[in-house]
Amino acid sequence: MAKSKSKIKDIKRCAVYTRKSSEEGLEQEFNSLHAQREAGEAYITSQKQEGWILVPDEYDDGGFSGGNMERPALQRLMKDVEAGKIDVVVVYKVDRLSRSLADFARLVEVFDKHQVSFVAVTQQFNTTSSMGRLTLNILLSFAQFEREVTGERIRDKFLLSKKKGKWMGGTPPLGYDVVDRKLIPNEGEAVIIREIFKTFIETRSQIETAERMNDMGFRTKRLPRKDGKVAGSKKFTRTAIYKLLKSRLYIGEIGHKGEWYPGEHKALIKLEVWAKVEAILQGNSSNRQTDSRHRRSPSFLRGFLFGPEQEALIPTATRSKGKLHRYYVSSMARKHGHKHSPLPTVPAKEIEFLVVEHLRDLLKQPEIIFTTWQMLTDQETLNEDQVREALNDLSDIWNLLFPEEQRRLMKLLVSRIDVHQQGISIRVNQEGIPTITNELQGEVTWP
Known part of the structure; x- marks a missing residue:
């Protein structure tokens, strides 16, 4: 055994x-x-x-x-x-x-x-x-x-092929089909590409161009998959239009890491048409006043506002006669156009004033003051009257704060703000109020 x-x-x-x-x-x-x-x-x-x-x-x-x-x-x-x-x-x-x-x-x-x-x-x-x-x-x-050497050889071969103007694979762009590893114009889709460039020159607007294409029944490229399902064939968005307008592939070039080389494929757009579109895009970019001044004065509600369909409201700005006008616009409007948005463009000053006034009223409510005092009881630093005084101080000094500081305090006070046609509703972050109270009483140094 x-x-x-x-x-x-x-x-x-x-x-x-x-x-x-x-x-x-x-x-x-x-x-x-x-x-x-x-x-x-x-x-x-x-x-x-x-x-x-x-x-x-x-x-x-x-x-x-x-x-x-x-x-x-x-x-x-x-x-x-x-x-x-x-x-x-x-x-x-x-x-x-x-x-x-x-x-x-x-x-x-x-x-x-x-x-x-x-x-x-x-x-x-x-x-x-x-x-x-x-x-x-x-x-x-x-x-x-x-x-690693094999990888370098493949990359070198890939770059050399690109410099020779060869199509090296990937998703075929709208307007072309891939036949024998070459881009061949798809005449039905080429009509859409030419219409996009023509419409953009007329409207000078990516969103309006997308809306017109969608109204005409045009869609993005239809891509059949091996499993029988179909990808693509979606409505055009502002971003999709922009990518098409910026692609030099349509003037007969092949790109590789930001560099463009003469391609083997046939161009769908004349060079002068593409140049005209590029000039409009650059002009729109310079006129769109989300400039450095706007970035230095950020909208303090960025990331807090949401529309009725849970879409984020994004800060944007324009300049007219030397004056900056800030807004919050639905992400749906930016993507598909304003007529598809459940909310109109919201002036930043109006919505920010409304939120601040709403917060001022909330911070004066006895239950908020009492709850904050209870949360500070363990610290034995403030009584209920001091808490009330501190929250009133915040209400008084808010407009004197820099936008960056307003945004920092907003993160402590609020978790989310829902915007609808009838008004707004604010979800207060109760846990952050004691921190602000201490700061206003000098317990924490302001940055």
Whole structure:
């Protein structure tokens, strides 16, 4: 019986892990994963006298890169290692487990923690020896170096192809189809592109151009997927129009990281038309007075205002006769046009005055004062009258504060403001009021 117990103790449960980077050939009856597994199983059989046995679970990652750890079979393998279900991990080659030295180091650390050995069949490496560890680290360093060099070669080839004007893949733009890896004009969509440029020159407005396109029944590019579903084919937005107008692809160029090169494809827009559009865009940009002065005086309600359909109200500004006019506009209006917005454009001064007055009334309410005093009771610094006085002081000095300070206090006072046709409703952040009260009583230094 003692001999039998010794044999059980020496049994080593072995798991074979296989990986293939691409999905090509996985549908075949015998593929690369099968070949790796057979080699691993044969090696385990050769070590049978050492007590090695194959675990029934299969750990195969087909179509996954070795450059990261996001692989389902590998994650399952590591969970089983941590659960103490495996004693030896067997792979065909080291880079099947990982091509990243940093990732491999983390894997080996887990193996060591749980006393699990690692074996590469074709390279005769075993992490139980110091020499095996050294050799593995050197090998993985070269594997990572080779991977980086390969990546550089691909990037260089990609750039060279772009400079030659070749289309290097990606989602085909509206107005073109990809045939034999080349951009070929889609005449039906080309009509839409030309209409967009023509309409923008007439209206000088991205939103109005988007509205006209949508009213004419035009939509963004329809993109059939492999699963039978369809992406795209949506209504035009201000952003979508802007991207189309800014793309030099429509004058026959190919872009790469901000640089543009003459392309092999046919232009859909004449250069003089594109130049006219670019001039209008630049003019609109300079006239749109979200300028440095506006940024230095930020709207303190930014991020707090929401419309009836939960859309954010975004601060914007225009300048007329040298005077700055600030507004809050629905994100829906900015995206689809004002006629699609449930709210009109809101003058900033009006809504900010309304919010401040509403807060002043709230801070004078006895229940707010009492609750704040209760929250400060543990500090034993202020009585109820002092709390009332401090909150009244805030009401008096609000208009004297810089916008940045108003915004900081607003974050302490308010969590959200809902704006609707009938008025506003404010969600007060009760926990922030004691901090402000202390500041106004000199307990906390103002920045």
